[in-house]
Every structure is written in C-alpha cells, then in structure tokens.
Amino acid sequence: MIRKEGDLDPAPAVAGTRALALLPFLVDGAMPLVVLREMRRRGMDVVIAFYLDGARGLAPDPCEDFDRDGRLVDMTSWNGRSGVDRLDSLVDEHVTQLVLQIGSPSGYSQLPVLKERRPDLRIIDWLFNSGPYFQSFTYSARAFDGCLVESADMVRSVAGIPGVGGIRQVESGVDLADFVPKGRAVEEPSPDLVVGYVGRMSPEKNPFGFIEMAERVLAREPWVRFVIYGSGVQADEVNGRVQASPSRDSIVSGGFVDRPGDAFAEIDVLVVPSIMDGRPATVMEANASGVPVLGAPVGGIPELVSDGVNGYLVSPTEPDRIAELLAHWRRDPETFRQLRVSTRALAESRFDRDRMMDGYATAFAQWIDTPPRPLAVVEEPPTPASLIIRDRKS
Amino acid sequence: MPPMTSSTEPLVSFVILSYNYEDQIRKTLRSVLDQTFTDFEVVIVDDASGDGSLGSIRSFDDPRIRLTVNPRNLGGSASFNRGVEAARGTWIVNLDADDWIAPEKVTKQLEVAERDPSLSIIGTWVNVVDESGQPHPQAGEIESHLNRAHLLNSVETWIGQNPLCRSSTMVRRSLYHEIGGSDPAMVRAPDYELWTRALSRGSRFHLLPEALTYYRLHPRGVTHGNPVDTTLELAYATIRNLAPLAEARALHDDWASMLDWLTRRTTDGAVSPPETLRLRGMAVLLPVLSEYAAFRAKLATPDPVLERAGRYTLPTSLRPTHEEVEKLMSDIEGYTGARDFWQAQATAWEAQYRLLAGLEPE
Numbered sequence: 001m002i003r004k005e006g007d008l009d010p011a012p013a014v015a016g017t018r019a020l021a022l023l024p025f026l027v028d029g030a031m032p033l034v035v036l037r038e039m040r041r042r043g044m045d046v047v048i049a050f051y052l053d054g055a056r057g058l059a060p061d062p063c064e065d066f067d068r069d070g071r072l073v074d075m076t077s078w079n080g081r082s083g084v085d086r087l088d089s090l091v092d093e094h095v096t097q098l099v100l101q102i103g104s105p106s107g108y109s110q111l112p113v114l115k116e117r118r119p120d121l122r123i124i125d126w127l128f129n130s131g132p133y134f135q136s137f138t139y140s141a142r143a144f145d146g147c148l149v150e151s152a153d154m155v156r157s158v159a160g161i162p163g164v165g166g167i168r169q170v171e172s173g174v175d176l177a178d179f180v181p182k183g184r185a186v187e188e189p190s191p192d193l194v195v196g197y198v199g200r201m202s203p204e205k206n207p208f209g210f211i212e213m214a215e216r217v218l219a220r221e222p223w224v225r226f227v228i229y230g231s232g233v234q235a236d237e238v239n240g241r242v243q244a245s246p247s248r249d250s251i252v253s254g255g256f257v258d259r260p261g262d263a264f265a266e267i268d269v270l271v272v273p274s275i276m277d278g279r280p281a282t283v284m285e286a287n288a289s290g291v292p293v294l295g296a297p298v299g300g301i302p303e304l305v306s307d308g309v310n311g312y313l314v315s316p317t318e319p320d321r322i323a324e325l326l327a328h329w330r331r332d333p334e335t336f337r338q339l340r341v342s343t344r345a346l347a348e349s350r351f352d353r354d355r356m357m358d359g360y361a362t363a364f365a366q367w368i369d370t371p372p373r374p375l376a377v378v379e380e381p382p383t384p385a386s387l388i389i390r391d392r393k394s
Numbered sequence: 395m396p397p398m399t400s401s402t403e404p405l406v407s408f409v410i411l412s413y414n415y416e417d418q419i420r421k422t423l424r425s426v427l428d429q430t431f432t433d434f435e436v437v438i439v440d441d442a443s444g445d446g447s448l449g450s451i452r453s454f455d456d457p458r459i460r461l462t463v464n465p466r467n468l469g470g471s472a473s474f475n476r477g478v479e480a481a482r483g484t485w486i487v488n489l490d491a492d493d494w495i496a497p498e499k500v501t502k503q504l505e506v507a508e509r510d511p512s513l514s515i516i517g518t519w520v521n522v523v524d525e526s527g528q529p530h531p532q533a534g535e536i537e538s539h540l541n542r543a544h545l546l547n548s549v550e551t552w553i554g555q556n557p558l559c560r561s562s563t564m565v566r567r568s569l570y571h572e573i574g575g576s577d578p579a580m581v582r583a584p585d586y587e588l589w590t591r592a593l594s595r596g597s598r599f600h601l602l603p604e605a606l607t608y609y610r611l612h613p614r615g616v617t618h619g620n621p622v623d624t625t626l627e628l629a630y631a632t633i634r635n636l637a638p639l640a641e642a643r644a645l646h647d648d649w650a651s652m653l654d655w656l657t658r659r660t661t662d663g664a665v666s667p668p669e670t671l672r673l674r675g676m677a678v679l680l681p682v683l684s685e686y687a688a689f690r691a692k693l694a695t696p697d698p699v700l701e702r703a704g705r706y707t708l709p710t711s712l713r714p715t716h717e718e719v720e721k722l723m724s725d726i727e728g729y730t731g732a733r734d735f736w737q738a739q740a741t742a743w744e745a746q747y748r749l750l751a752g753l754e755p756e
Binding site for chain 1: 475478479545547548549550570571573574575576577578579591594595596635638639642643644645646647648682684685687
C-alpha cells in the first residue's frame with residue numbers, strides 16, 4: 001500500500017497518541033528531531049531513545065525538553081536481547097502505540113523480536129535515502145508494519161523490497177519564515193558569482209566532489225569564487241584538501257555555521273554534489289533563501305529541482321556545463337535575477353514546512369488507526385496423510 | 395463400564411494415553427473426575443498394555459469415560475491421534491497416564507481462554523514428581539527451568555528446548571484439524587514438533603503461572619532415553635518449523651542461534667560429519683519437509699548441495715552462549731581484581747622497603 005500524505009481524507013488527530021522514536025544519536029537541527037518536537041507540540045507523547053554517545057562530528061542536541069519530561073532514554077548500554085527487554089519495558093511504561101526506527105544501529109535486530117512479543121505495536125522505519133539503513137531494512141522489512149519516506153524516488157526503492165508493508169510518503173519542507181532571501185540574494189547580481197556547498201561533510205554528500213568540480217570550473221572561469229560550509233566526519237580532511245588545492249585562493253572553507261541561512265546569504269548559487277541522497281533539506285533551504293541550486297541527479301534531488309525554475313540538474317562531474325551556466329549568468333544578470341525570483345516562488349509553493357508537519361501528523365495518526373500488520377507465519381505444504389486428523393465421533 | 399451414550403458435545407475432552415501404567419492411571423483418572431469443572435468427556439486410548447491397565451480403567455464407573463484399545467501397540471503419537479479423532483470437545487486436555495492434575499486446573503485454563511479468545515494452547519506450570527509420586531530429587535532444578543514466564547509466542551523460547559509439558563496443556567481441538575496431529579514416526583519429541591508447528595502457523599500460546607500439573611519423571615519416560623534420536627527429532631522440528639518462521643519474521647539472530655544449537659548438539663560424534671553438514675544445510679536451504687520420515691530419508695542420502703550449504707555455515711559458529719559470556723565477564727572481573735590487589739600489594743611493599751631503607755617516599 002503506498003500513500004502520499006497531503007491530499008487525504010480528513011486526518012485523525014495526532015494529539016493523545018504515543019510514540020517511541022529510536023535514533024542513533026542526537027544531532028542539532030536533524031529533521032526527525034524537528035518533526036518529533038512539532039508532534040510533541042501538537043499533543044503526541046514522544047519518547048526518544050538514542051543508542052550512541054556524541055553526534056559524530058556534528059553539533060549535538062541534548063534534547064533537554066524531552067529529558068525534563070522523562071522522555072529521553074539512553075540506550076547506549078542496551079545491546080542485543082537486553083535491549084529488547086528494555087524496549088519492551090518502555091512500551092509498557094509509556095503505553096506506546098507506534099515505534100519509529102530512525103537509524104538506531106540495533107533497531108533492525110531488536111525490533112523484529114519486539115514485534116513478535118507485541119504484535120499489536122505498529123513498527124515503522126523512517127528512511128531518508130537508500131544508504132546502509134535501507135539495506136538493513138531490506139533484510140528485515142517483513143517484521144515492520146511499513147516505512148515512511150520523503151521522496152518519490154524512495155517510494156520506488158522500498159516498493160521493490162520483498163515483504164514490505166505499508167509505504168507512506170511525506171514530502172519534506174522548510175520554515176519559509178526562517179529561510180528568506182537576504183544578503184547577496186537581495187543585492188544586484190555580482191559579476192563575480194559565489195558558488196557554495198552547505199551541508200554535512202560525509203562521503204555520500206561528496207564534499208570532495210565539490211572541490212574537484214571547483215578546480216575544473218576555475219580552469220575555465222577563473223573569476224568564480226567557491227566556499228564550503230558545514231561540519232561532519234570529513235570536515236578536517238576537506239579543510240586539508242582545500243588548503244592543498246592549487247586553487248586555494250578561490251576556494252574558501254567557511255567552517256560551521258550555526259544558522260544555515262547565514263551561509264545562504266553569502267552565496268549566489270548552491271551546488272549539491274551528492275553521490276546518494278534523499279530529499280536534502282539544503283536544496284529547499286537554499287531555494288527558500290532565493291538561492292538557485294545546481295543539484296546532482298541522484299535520489300530525490302530530481303524531484304526538487306526543475307531546470308530553469310529553481311536551478312538545474314547537473315552532476316559535479318560535468319564541470320564544463322556548470323562553467324557554462326555560471327558564465328551565462330555573468331553575461332546576463334537579468335536572467336539570473338529572474339531565476340532567483342522563481343526559485344523563491346517555487347519554494348513557497350512546494351517546500352512549506354507547515355504542510356510537511358501536517359503530513360507527518362496525518363501519517364502517524366493514520367498508522368496508529370490502521371490495524372497492525374499480522375505476524376508472519378509459515379505457509380505449510382498440504383498436510384501429509386500420516387498427520388491428518390479425521391473426526392470419528394461415536 | 396457402560397458405553398458412551400451422550401449425544402451432546404462436551405466443552406472439554408480429556409485425552410489420556412495408557413500404556414502399562416496400571417498403578418498410576420487410577421490416580422490420573424481420579425484427578426480428572428475430581429475436577430471442579432464437570433462438562434467433559436474422557437477419551438482413553440490404551441496402546442495394547444500388557445499389564446492390568448484395562449482393569450484399572452474399567453474399575454471406574456463413569457459414563458463420561460470412553461475407552462479405545464489399540465489392537466496392537468501403535469506408539470504414542472498414533473495413539474494420541476486416535477484419541478484426538480475420537481474426542482468431541484471444543485478443547486482437548488492432554489494427560490499422560492502417569493501424570494495427574496490439580497482439581498481446579500481446567501476451570502482456571504477455561505477462564506484464561508475466555509479472557510483471550512485468540513489462544514489455542516494453554517499450559518500450566520508443573521510439579522515434578524518421582525515414580526512414587528513424591529517430589530523428584532531434582533524437582534527444584536527442573537521446576538526452576540520450566541516454571542518461568544516463558545515467552546511461548548516467541549521463536550527464541552523454543553530453540554533447542556521444550557518449555558511446555560504436554561500433560562499440562564489444553565488445546566483447541568480445531569487446531570489439530572488445521573495443522574494435523576502428532577507425527578507417528580516420532581518417539582522422543584513429537585509434542586515439541588507439534589508445538590513448534592503450531593507456532594509456525596500463528597497459533598497463540600499461554601502459560602498459566604500456577605503449578606497445576608503433576609509430571610512424573612521416571613526411567614521409563616521416552617524423552618531423554620536416546621540422546622541421538624532426541625537430537626534428530628528436535629533438529630527436524632527446528633528445520634521444519636522454527637527456521638522458516640525465523641526467516642518469515644526476519645529473526646536473523648534466532649536463526650543463527652539455531653545453527654549454534656545444531657552445531658553444539660552434533661559435535662560429539664553421535665551424528666556423522668556428513669549428516670551434520672546435511673542438517674546444517676537443511677537449516678539454510680529449508681527444504682519442504684512435511685513429515686519426520688522424509689527428514690530422516692533426506693538426512694541419510696548424500697546430497698552435495700546440502701553438504702556445501704552446511705559447510706558454508708561452519709565459519710559462522712560458534713557464538714558464545716549466554717553462560718559462556720557470563721563466565722567470561724566473571725573471569726575478567728576476577729583477573730582485574732587480582733591485578734588491582736597485587737598492584738596495591740607491590741605499592742605497599744615498596745613503601746615499606748623505602749621506609750626501612752631510609753629512602754624518600756615516592
């Protein structure tokens with residue numbers, strides 16, 4: 001069953017429902033936490049369990065608001081079957097209706113056991129892209145009631161998994177009041193365009209691909225300037241690579257910015273060079289900030305970027321095409337100015353966070369309203385004659 | 395004893411298997427007739443006893459008792475199936491002729507069934523007694539294992555063990571019609587196979603946490619009489635029922651535990667190495683096995699594909715058992731304790747030496 005939220009029947013209320021969310025670690029600004037906080041605000045009782053300390057090079061979110069209410073659970077020492085027992089007792093304690101697997105490293109082994117113990121629970125995997133968690137889900141999908149995804153690309157991917165349950169799609173969005181055009185986006189287009197990378201520095205996001213692309217563009221168009229913002233497990237390596245680049249005078253490390261909007265104010269164009277991605281928030285945030293995007297045609301990015309409206313779909317391995325686009329905008333600033341306007345307009349019509357939150361509330365509430373997926377059983381061959389019981393009532 | 399004449403169907407049918415228990419079956423029947431619940435019939439299947447069992451049974455003059463005598467010894471499973479076929483109750487209460495039950499047992503089991511209509515199999519905790527009916531010398535150890543809050547609806551509970559005493563169970567008669575009866579070719583663990591088959595078909599279990607069944611453990615009992623046959627019957631049930639269920643429910647750790655169990659039970663040489671490989675191969679490839687005889691035939695037949703699949707599983711074993719991990723943790727604690735003790739001793743001795751030698755303390 002595949003459902004796309006947003007244009008459904010009147011939504012059941014999320015208030016009064018109870019969910020347990022399993023996260024690997026707690027990262028400031030992470031989409032699941034943003035959504036779960038909003039669900040809490042709407043009256044859902046949300047318990048957050050985390051499995052790893054720290055935030056893997058990113059800014060941590062201590063989730064004090066959850067902790068204050070006894071809704072933050074440290075699962076770092078609850079491995080294997082003891083972890084199942086712990087989840088079992090949490091479900092008892094909080095009368096949980098819905099369990100959300102959001103990247104817990106133990107979820108794919110613990111949750112099938114929990115589902116067997118508690119068939120009435122709805123257990124959902126919340127998947128953002130086709131990375132390692134998607135692979136793990138593939139092996140365990142039969143034990144989950146279903147999964148929740150953001151992009152049509154992910155809907156297609158999970159629909160192909162044998163034994164998958166229900167699939168619900170909620171298109172993500174951003175806070176259009178928070179991300180508004182400012183800085184360079186409201187100034188007259190400068191002839192020296194600034195091209196930025198804003199996001200997590202991790203292999204799938206491909207920050208090194210951005211640097212290589214920048215070096216090759218600069219070989220053709222030496223007036224372009226590049227800047228990289230972000231943090232993550234590859235941050236030190238990326239900075240080292242920038243320092244060692246022969247183009248280091250034109251490529252700058254902007255470091256971590258607390259508010260991504262500040263980074264978008266400093267650039268004219270965002271490049272998203274991902275190797276693998278879902279529906280990256282940075283595309284929508286940039287667009288809402290009036291910044292067009294040159295996005296790699298992977299994962300859910302093609303669903304976000306319309307050529308000539310809010311940017312272009314172009315791979316970082318096509319530096320000549322990127323250079324041509326930049327040169328064209330330099331020659332024709334009016335075209336670029338119109339692109340900025342249509343970029344913000346598209347964000348307003350398609351990337352509204354309030355609509356996304358309504359979609360999640362609907363999805364969670366409907367999942368709780370849906371009967372749980374029955375436990376799998378074994379399909380037996382026909383009973384052999386030696387085992388058949390015949391009535392021989394006297 | 396008069397023949398059974400009642401045409402109404404009772405709520406409960408006791409199915410009692412009788413085979414040369416002339417001394418014990420009186421107590422068994424007495425405990426049935428003393429039940430606080432009365433809407434029942436008693437179906438006794440005597441498997442051609444050579445002692446005075448029939449006389450003991452016929453000494454009870456109760457119209458609710460029906461006796462079937464096998465023309466020749468058919469074995470426990472076939473006799474059990476005959477009893478189920480003759481039964482008319484909604485529920486079948488299993489009881490071996492050497493065991494007995496507390497007067498309120500069936501009443502309490504029916505209360506549980508009424509509270510949760512999804513249940514098909516309801517067992518109880520047990521008292522383990524010896525031949526004379528007294529508490530068995532090992533009762534404490536055995537009962538502490540059986541009388542626990544077992545999660546009978548979870549695959550992991552059944553891996554390599556049977557936590558449910560057949561004489562304690564009350565089973566919906568319709569279940570046997572749906573999934574079949576006891577496998578006549580099995581001697582050591584047919585009830586285990588039946589329970590795991592029921593589990594694999596989605597039947598729900600409940601274990602009543604009260605010791606309402608008296609289970610007699612004595613040398614004549616068949617379960618532990620032949621370790622190799624017992625292992626093979628448990629292995630068959632594992633491969634036929636539990637492994638496919640673990641696969642269907644994505645219980646990958648449970649499947650690995652089954653492989654570990656198979657390895658542990660077959661490394662003592664009792665099962666030949668090629669058979670061990672074929673066993674493990676079957677656990678991986680899950681061939682369709684509908685009855686025990688087919689399993690034994692497959693096990694006895696060289697099969698390069700099964701053996702190759704079995705060989706590939708060897709590197710995955712053996713994961714440490716829970717007990718081994720516990721011991722390792724305890725050993726580590728002991729070693730670190732010893733290290734800290736001797737470190738403190740050495741420091742104290744050095745300080746003493748420095749004091750005696752007139753050296754500055756460190």
